Amino acid sequence: MRDELYNELVKSENLVYKKTSLMTDNVLSYCPGCGHGTAHRIIMEVIDEMDMQQDTIGIAPVGCSVLAYEFMNIDMQQAAHGRAPALATGIKRLWPDKLVFTYQGDGDLAAIGTAETIHACNRGENILIVFINNGIYGMTGGQMAPTTLPGMKTSTSPFGRNTALMGNPLKITELVAQLPGVHSVSRQAVHTPAAVRKAKKAIKKAFEYQKENTAGATFVEIVSSCNSGWKLPPAKANEWMMGEEPYVPVLSTGAIR
Amino acid sequence: MGELKLMKGNEAIAEAAIRAGVDAYFGYPITPQSEVIEYLASQKPEERTGMVLLQAESEVASINMVYGAAGSGKKVMTTSSSPGISLMQEGFSYIAGAELPCVVANVVRGGPGLGTIQPSQADYFQAVKGGGHGDYHLIVLAPSSVQEMADFVPLAFDLAFKYRNPVMILSDGMIGQMMEKVELFDPVPRWTDEEIKEKCPWATTGKTSDRERNIITSLDLDPSRQEKHNHKLQEKYRKISEEEIRFEKIECDDAEYIFVAYGSSSRIAQKALQLGRAKGHKIGLLRLITLFPFPYKELNDMAPNLKGILSVELSAGQLIEDIKLAVEGQVKAEHYGRMGGIIHSPAEILEAMEKNIIGGKK
Ligand SMILES: Cc1ncc(C[n+]2csc(CCOP(=O)(O)OP(=O)(O)O)c2C)c(N)n1
Ligand code: SF4
Numbered sequence: 001m002r003d004e005l006y007n008e009l010v011k012s013e014n015l016v017y018k019k020t021s022l023m024t025d026n027v028l029s030y031c032p033g034c035g036h037g038t039a040h041r042i043i044m045e046v047i048d049e050m051d052m053q054q055d056t057i058g059i060a061p062v063g064c065s066v067l068a069y070e071f072m073n074i075d076m077q078q079a080a081h082g083r084a085p086a087l088a089t090g091i092k093r094l095w096p097d098k099l100v101f102t103y104q105g106d107g108d109l110a111a112i113g114t115a116e117t118i119h120a121c122n123r124g125e126n127i128l129i130v131f132i133n134n135g136i137y138g139m140t141g142g143q144m145a146p147t148t149l150p151g152m153k154t155s156t157s158p159f160g161r162n163t164a165l166m167g168n169p170l171k172i173t174e175l176v177a178q179l180p181g182v183h184s185v186s187r188q189a190v191h192t193p194a195a196v197r198k199a200k201k202a203i204k205k206a207f208e209y210q211k212e213n214t215a216g217a218t219f220v221e222i223v224s225s226c227n228s229g230w231k232l233p234p235a236k237a238n239e240w241m242m243g244e245e246p247y248v249p250v251l252s253t254g255a256i257r
Numbered sequence: 258m259g260e261l262k263l264m265k266g267n268e269a270i271a272e273a274a275i276r277a278g279v280d281a282y283f284g285y286p287i288t289p290q291s292e293v294i295e296y297l298a299s300q301k302p303e304e305r306t307g308m309v310l311l312q313a314e315s316e317v318a319s320i321n322m323v324y325g326a327a328g329s330g331k332k333v334m335t336t337s338s339s340p341g342i343s344l345m346q347e348g349f350s351y352i353a354g355a356e357l358p359c360v361v362a363n364v365v366r367g368g369p370g371l372g373t374i375q376p377s378q379a380d381y382f383q384a385v386k387g388g389g390h391g392d393y394h395l396i397v398l399a400p401s402s403v404q405e406m407a408d409f410v411p412l413a414f415d416l417a418f419k420y421r422n423p424v425m426i427l428s429d430g431m432i433g434q435m436m437e438k439v440e441l442f443d444p445v446p447r448w449t450d451e452e453i454k455e456k457c458p459w460a461t462t463g464k465t466s467d468r469e470r471n472i473i474t475s476l477d478l479d480p481s482r483q484e485k486h487n488h489k490l491q492e493k494y495r496k497i498s499e500e501e502i503r504f505e506k507i508e509c510d511d512a513e514y515i516f517v518a519y520g521s522s523s524r525i526a527q528k529a530l531q532l533g534r535a536k537g538h539k540i541g542l543l544r545l546i547t548l549f550p551f552p553y554k555e556l557n558d559m560a561p562n563l564k565g566i567l568s569v570e571l572s573a574g575q576l577i578e579d580i581k582l583a584v585e586g587q588v589k590a591e592h593y594g595r596m597g598g599i600i601h602s603p604a605e606i607l608e609a610m611e612k613n614i615i616g617g618k619k
């Protein structure tokens with residue numbers, strides 16, 4: 001009976017969604033509920049839809065997504081912590097016809113790699129930067145990131161981020177949007193299906209721009225949950241992103257430039 | 258006969274890069290080697306060969322631009338001087354770990370810290386023993402003339418691609434700044450994209466349907482696989498040590514005493530040798546060309562026929578440690594050097610040989 005039902009369900013005419021072949025079959029190394037997996041998937045779907053697998057080179061960062069190359073079925077290089085935009089610069093300058101993108105966390109992009117981020121964008125490198133902002137250092141166990149919100153508890157701000165002592169969150173996306181070398185900047189999120197669809201659209205737009213043009217970097221921030229680092233169950237983590245202490249609204253989403 | 262030119266060592270490296278078909282140079286200015294990037298800029302390499310020239314925001318960025326481009330199979334290089342090379346160490350470690358070819362020149366200046374802009378050889382340990390983290394080696398070439406500054410660029414790329422390993426050209430402010438006659442080799446064309454895909458099937462050139470995706474990484478979280486990878490690297494370094502040792506023996510056949518030196522010190526030691534010979538001392542010179550690999554066996558074989566060795570280096574004594582390892586106590590070996598940017602004179606080197614080795618206690 002169950003088998004019959006199953007066989008009925010898996011008929012190709014009933015297929016409404018299929019995993020893109022640009023995601024490998026390797027088991028994701030992310031915590032259940034983490035935003036990284038969703039972000040990976042929509043990037044790979046976009047490359048698949050654009051039929052750009054053979055023309056895309058990706059850079060993995062240091063952070064929870066250090067193993068992105070295990071999951072993305074494209075040629076990839078793993079960078080040192082924060083240096084992905086420099087690697088992307090080197091590759092894109094020598095392979096100008098390829099789509100080159102970096103995938104970086106907030107510690108990677110906005111702390112240790114701030115110089116590389118700002119200068120690659122300011123030079124107008126023709127690359128896409130995907131910035132996964134979860135407001136925390138996920139990989140190393142939930143320490144404060146440059147993007148950690150005021151009052152937010154992390155393992156190195158256990159009583160909440162005290163801005164007088166620890167400084168203010170760095171709004172690097174707004175900073176990047178000021179640079180002449182950047183073509184477009186947007187902030188997206190992946191906490192609801194509607195947000196995921198919008199985020200995918202933004203990534204597609206940014207990639208399509210890179211395919212046709214050479215007038216600068218495109219930059220997409222994706223506000224993403226780190227339920228483990230935030231010490232919340234996955235559903236609560238997503239709620240928190242929309243909730244009373246609003247995470248996403250603080251960082252209003254949409255096109256910034 | 259190739260084209261003859263009077264050039265600075267730094268200019269010779271730059272001209273050689275264009276002629277060797279290098280695809281890109283990424284760098285950040287620092288004395289005493291800023292002429293490399295300045296000369297390249299003056300040559301419009303993008304017109305001469307299509308070579309990419311980019312001034313990075315830091316040495317951290319330039320070595321990581323090199324890392325990225327090397328991963329995509331291109332011939333890329335950077336140059337710097339000591340403080341900048343210190344900043345690049347993380348990058349060297351990644352490049353060595355990921356087994357990528359690239360060339361770096363260090364035009365060494367005195368340290369520690371900001372030190373001085375004058376010549377020094379005090380970065381020997383950093384260059385040959387690692388410098389960055391983990392068990393890895395750069396292949397290290399030590400030019401002692403402006404001619405070799407030019408000639409070692411294509412040699413370095415040959416070795417880099419043969420072994421998929423970063424190669425360092427370790428010179429110093431004297432070789433970089435001085436002008437000498439150079440016979441330039443004829444230009445070779447840059448590899449086409451098709452040639453790159455053929456020669457570097459491992460490179461990130463875009464995944465096609467006929468192959469698996471290419472991944473460039475130094476990471477493997479599985480300890481047994483990581484150890485295996487380390488064994489593979491060590492095997493490579495052993496092979497390099499068997500096949501790539503280069504040195505020059507000058508008047509060593511009848512020598513009772515030898516100087517061991519490289520780079521600018523070997524030039525000065527050669528003059529000291531002549532002064533010593535004129536006084537009747539049977540002195541030779543072992544000029545090292547590769548510093549890694551180091552000629553341990555050759556020195557060990559020479560030791561029984563020698564009465565003493567003087568290591569000559571612009572440092573507090575770094576090369577001497579490898580010499581002592583090599584001779585295993587069979588013969589007295591000492592260091593003589595100056596520091597802080599002071600260059601030793603031939604007379605003081607000979608005096609050190611006479612006092613500390615020839616006249617000194619066994
Ligand atoms: C040079 C260097 N410093 C520190 C680390 C340790 N480290 C690894 S990941 C990380 C932070 C990652 O945070 P983020 O970029 O926000 O990525 P996430 O894990 O949150 O996705 C740190 C500090 C490292 N690997 N290399
Ligand atoms: S620690 Fe956070 S960012 Fe890392 S996998 Fe877990 S939820 Fe995702």
Ligand SMILES: [Mg+2]
Nearest residue numbers: 105106136138
């Ligand atoms: Mg993070």
